[in-house]
Each structure stands twice: as C-alpha cells, then as structure tokens.
Amino acid sequence: MIKSTPVIEVTDLCKTYYMPGGMSQSVLKQINFSVSAGEFVAIMGHSGSGKSTLMNILGCLDRPTGGVYKLDGMAVSDKTDSELAHIRGREIGFVFQNFNLLMKRSIADNVSLPLIYQGVSERDRYERAVQMLHKVQLDGYQDRLPTQISGGMQQRVAIARALINNPKIIFADEPTGNLDSITSDEIMNLFTDLNKQGITIVLVTHEDDVADYAKRMIKIDDGKKVYDGPRSKYNGKDAPY
Ligand SMILES: Nc1ncnc2c1ncn2[C@@H]1O[C@H](COP(=O)(O)OP(=O)(O)OP(=O)(O)O)[C@@H](O)[C@H]1O
Ligand SMILES: [Mg+2]
Numbered sequence: 001m002i003k004s005t006p007v008i009e010v011t012d013l014c015k016t017y018y019m020p021g022g023m024s025q026s027v028l029k030q031i032n033f034s035v036s037a038g039e040f041v042a043i044m045g046h047s048g049s050g051k052s053t054l055m056n057i058l059g060c061l062d063r064p065t066g067g068v069y070k071l072d073g074m075a076v077s078d079k080t081d082s083e084l085a086h087i088r089g090r091e092i093g094f095v096f097q098n099f100n101l102l103m104k105r106s107i108a109d110n111v112s113l114p115l116i117y118q119g120v121s122e123r124d125r126y127e128r129a130v131q132m133l134h135k136v137q138l139d140g141y142q143d144r145l146p147t148q149i150s151g152g153m154q155q156r157v158a159i160a161r162a163l164i165n166n167p168k169i170i171f172a173d174e175p176t177g178n179l180d181s182i183t184s185d186e187i188m189n190l191f192t193d194l195n196k197q198g199i200t201i202v203l204v205t206h207e208d209d210v211a212d213y214a215k216r217m218i219k220i221d222d223g224k225k226v227y228d229g230p231r232s233k234y235n236g237k238d239a240p241y
Contacts, residue, residue: 005073006034007169007200008058014066015053027053029223035202040195042214042231043204050223051204052173058202059092059171060084089114093162095172099154101146108142111160132160136190152183159190170194172203176210188213
C-alpha cells in the first residue's frame, strides 16, 4: 500500500517574534509532527504556550521563522502572499473563539462572505449559504442578523462559513471558549460529524472534555511539543518529544 502524503507536515518549526528595540521572543521551538487526511487532533497547552501562534502558521495566516511547513506536500515558505491567500480560500476553513461575524450583515451574507472573492453571483451566494446553514442545523435563519441568535448558533454560522469552500481541513482556535458546556457539546458533535465526512480537524482547546472528542492530542509547553499521541492514553505526564 502506498502511504499517502500527510496533509500537514511540520519539520523543526520555529517562530520568533521580533519586537521594536531589538527584543525577541522565541515562541515555537523546533516542533515536528505530521497530520494525515481525516485525523481529528486537539492541540492543548497552557496560556501563552504558543498554540495560537502554531495555528496561525498552520492556517497560513502567518509564516514560521525557521523550519519547514508543508501543506498538502507543498512547502508554504515557497509561496507568495497571494498564493497563500488562494490556498487558504480553497483548502482551509477557520473557526475562532469569538466567532468573528459581521454583526450588521445577515447570516447568509456572513456565511457566503468567502465566495465574494471568487466572484460568485449574489443569488448563488445566497443559495450556497442556505445549503451550508442546513449542514449546521440552522435552516430558516439566513435572513436574521447575528445579534438575533445565541452564541452557540453564532458559532454554527461561523462553521457554516468555514465549510462554504469545501475545505479539506478545519482549524479551530478555542471554538468553544465562549460557550457553556451543553452548547460546547453541540459544537463538538458537529465537528465530529464533519470529521466523519472526511474533513481533517485541528482544534485548540483548554478544556479536557472538549479534547476528549479528538482522537489524537498534541500538547505544547513553552513552545515545545511535550506530548503527541492518542488522547485516550494521555496520563497527564509530559515528556519532551
Ligand atoms: N504578534 C505577536 N508579537 C509578539 N509576541 C506575540 C505575538 N503573538 C503572540 N505573542 C507571544 O507569543 C506567546 C504565545 O502566544 P500565543 O497566542 O501563541 O499563546 P496561546 O498558547 O495561544 O495562549 P492562549 O491559551 O492564552 O490563547 C505569548 O508570550 C505572546 O505574548
Ligand atoms: Mg491562543
């Protein structure tokens, strides 16, 4: 059997932030891992350990300062900013803790926003938005404003937006951080369904119950990977990997 190329492959990945005045902070330190198509991975770690920095690099929103990041076998560092924007638009969906919705635009407009950049007509955008809202169990909500629905529903709108380009991967940075535990479970069940449909999911969380939905866990401590393995086998003891 031919082994398939990982969708994500990071080799000795480093990120150093350079501040004015010559100060610098090394935030990611030689991180190595790969993720295969169809995996469901939770990234955990203390506040400030570098999780969002890592996610932003994985999602092509930022670039590493060292090492290599390959997305679908392509080295991201070789790509121009506009090529990266194109890859982001086609392959990746994002979900954030604070939903990042435009509060004065309708739910349909929010969901179909990524299609504007592809020149899709208004009518087709609306139709696609309605289809995506069906996938997240929000039938009939397309003409409301985000302020007229609950936080859990707003996150489902954000997930519908993330899905609109049929991404291969969804990156979610603390997607349940602003939700109560019942609503968090609903959102995590939705991610589980999407994963069963073949979408690779990488999510950051602080919460053990949320991480339990993932099959694999990667733990970061002070910019280093300290655990990488089955979530169910994590016993709280970290070791340098
Ligand atoms: N743009 C930036 N410029 C300089 N330093 C930054 C920048 N972004 C993050 N940092 C620093 O990098 C470190 C890691 O930040 P990051 O946001 O990746 O942590 P995190 O693990 O996501 O934390 P949290 O759980 O609180 O979200 C922190 O010390 C932070 O201050
Ligand atoms: Mg963070």
